[in-house]
Amino acid sequence: MKKILFLISILFLVTYEVSFADELNLSGEAAILIDSDTGQILYEKNPHKKLHPASTTKIMTGILAIELGNMEDIVTVDEEVVRLTDGSHIALEPDEQLKFEDLLNALLIESANDSALAIAKHISGSIENFVNLMNTKAKELGALNTNFVNPNGLTNENHLTTAYDLSLIAQYAMKNPQFREIVSNYTYTIPKTNKKDEERYLKSNNRLLYSTIKINVNGKSVPIKYEGVNGIKTGYTLAAQNCLVASASRNNQNLIAVVLKSNGREVFADVHKLFNYGFDNFMKAGIATKNYFIDNIEVENGTIPIVAGIINENLTVTIPKDSMDKIEQRIILDENIAAPVKKGQVLGKVEYYLDGKLLGNVDIVSTLDVDKIPPPSIKDILLNNWYFFVIGILVFIRISIMFKRNKNRRRRRALYRVPNSSQ
Numbered sequence: 001m002k003k004i005l006f007l008i009s010i011l012f013l014v015t016y017e018v019s020f021a022d023e024l025n026l027s028g029e030a031a032i033l034i035d036s037d038t039g040q041i042l043y044e045k046n047p048h049k050k051l052h053p054a055s056t057t058k059i060m061t062g063i064l065a066i067e068l069g070n071m072e073d074i075v076t077v078d079e080e081v082v083r084l085t086d087g088s089h090i091a092l093e094p095d096e097q098l099k100f101e102d103l104l105n106a107l108l109i110e111s112a113n114d115s116a117l118a119i120a121k122h123i124s125g126s127i128e129n130f131v132n133l134m135n136t137k138a139k140e141l142g143a144l145n146t147n148f149v150n151p152n153g154l155t156n157e158n159h160l161t162t163a164y165d166l167s168l169i170a171q172y173a174m175k176n177p178q179f180r181e182i183v184s185n186y187t188y189t190i191p192k193t194n195k196k197d198e199e200r201y202l203k204s205n206n207r208l209l210y211s212t213i214k215i216n217v218n219g220k221s222v223p224i225k226y227e228g229v230n231g232i233k234t235g236y237t238l239a240a241q242n243c244l245v246a247s248a249s250r251n252n253q254n255l256i257a258v259v260l261k262s263n264g265r266e267v268f269a270d271v272h273k274l275f276n277y278g279f280d281n282f283m284k285a286g287i288a289t290k291n292y293f294i295d296n297i298e299v300e301n302g303t304i305p306i307v308a309g310i311i312n313e314n315l316t317v318t319i320p321k322d323s324m325d326k327i328e329q330r331i332i333l334d335e336n337i338a339a340p341v342k343k344g345q346v347l348g349k350v351e352y353y354l355d356g357k358l359l360g361n362v363d364i365v366s367t368l369d370v371d372k373i374p375p376p377s378i379k380d381i382l383l384n385n386w387y388f389f390v391i392g393i394l395v396f397i398r399i400s401i402m403f404k405r406n407k408n409r410r411r412r413r414a415l416y417r418v419p420n421s422s423q
Helices: 054-068 079-084 100-110 113-124 127-140 163-173 177-183 266-281 378-384 386-415
Strands: 003-007 030-035 041-045 074-076 097-099 187-190 200-203 214-217 220-223 229-237 241-250 253-262 282-288 293-298 306-311 315-320 328-333 346-354 357-366
Touching: 030 163, 030 266, 041 163, 041 266, 054 100, 054 113, 054 127, 054 163, 054 177, 054 229, 054 241, 074 100, 074 113, 079 113, 097 100, 100 113, 100 177, 100 187, 100 200, 113 127, 163 229, 163 241, 163 253, 177 229, 214 266, 241 266, 253 266, 253 282, 266 282, 282 346, 282 357, 293 328, 293 346, 293 357, 306 346, 315 346, 315 357
Parallel strands: none
Antiparallel strands: 003 328, 030 041, 030 253, 074 097, 187 200, 214 220, 229 241, 241 253, 282 315, 293 306, 306 357, 328 346, 346 357
16 A cells, blocks of 8 residues: 545646537547647547548558668569559559659658558568558557558558547657658659659648638638648548548647548548647646655655655646646655665655546655665664663672672581581
8 A cells, every 4th residue: 555645736626528529510430639749638539439541541651661761772663562552652663763762752742552562562571561560560559459451541341440549650650750851741752763754743632731722610711721730641532531630739739630531621620620629728737847845755764764755857738728726736655665765766656637637647756865774783782772781780790799698608607517426
């Protein structure tokens, strides 16, 4: 058991929860909005429902391409890549040679299915081996309800993911500077190759980056382009319908929205609604400060009886606006803290709650080294217990005196004894 001290910094209650699924009136069958820095879920609608991801699959393909590929490699396209290509493509030809970097940009900007296949074969030797890498990486990122069958997102009954899983994958991808740079662009030019005597001009379908076409968002006609959007990927198949994973930043707040199985341009309206909800209703807040003093903590058997406990790191979270003073702080100390204690050793933690929901926690650490009280030496024992020895000596002297007196008394009796005379 741990002992728990409650330090309640509020006297009022506040409702803090993700928005209900019908409040934003989304067209998409599944959606989620997260803070991309903290991973906190700000809104969700059917977040764990398995659906077809279409070309949002290419987010994972792009991650592995960047982590495992060499941008300067020259990739030779083979017959299998051309034969298996369907849907969007950049018209790759057998034996065509392109830089790996060009294929990566075609993958993430033009959403080229043939580029996805060429990248997969170049990295892993076969599409099947690359797909295994995709699924392994998904599990590593916590996307446990995701199963990839191909690297481009073409429909397969077993090729499924969830809005929640895609948010995890996108959150990871957007931490990579090269990935982030590519998906923030909406055009790219591939130079001439040994098979093409003209440049290829690519353009992204992520119209949140550039389009002035108007859409209806809660009764207002606004451009598709959304201020602050910096990526990442669209998708469409007949089975998946319109899918979109998007990232946006405003005022030091970074959000990721995922919408699956929406209808036409309504997918962009859905993302507008999600981002508006996030930016309008939430804010970043520092709720814990590194080196902040928590309490003097007792140390058993220490050369000093207490040590100051401080917070070991800053903690920033996303919370509803105007709720900073409504946060509850709970201090949990380890039981039986005993010497020796090292500086920086974890002695407990502080948990932060808003309306009973855990926002995050930080460790409480020691500010000092505290040595264990050493075992007493013989000298210390003697000095600390001198009175026992004095008493012992006095008792010994008393016993010796009594013994001598008894001995002398017996001797005198023997001298004065009259011997019996014999007849």
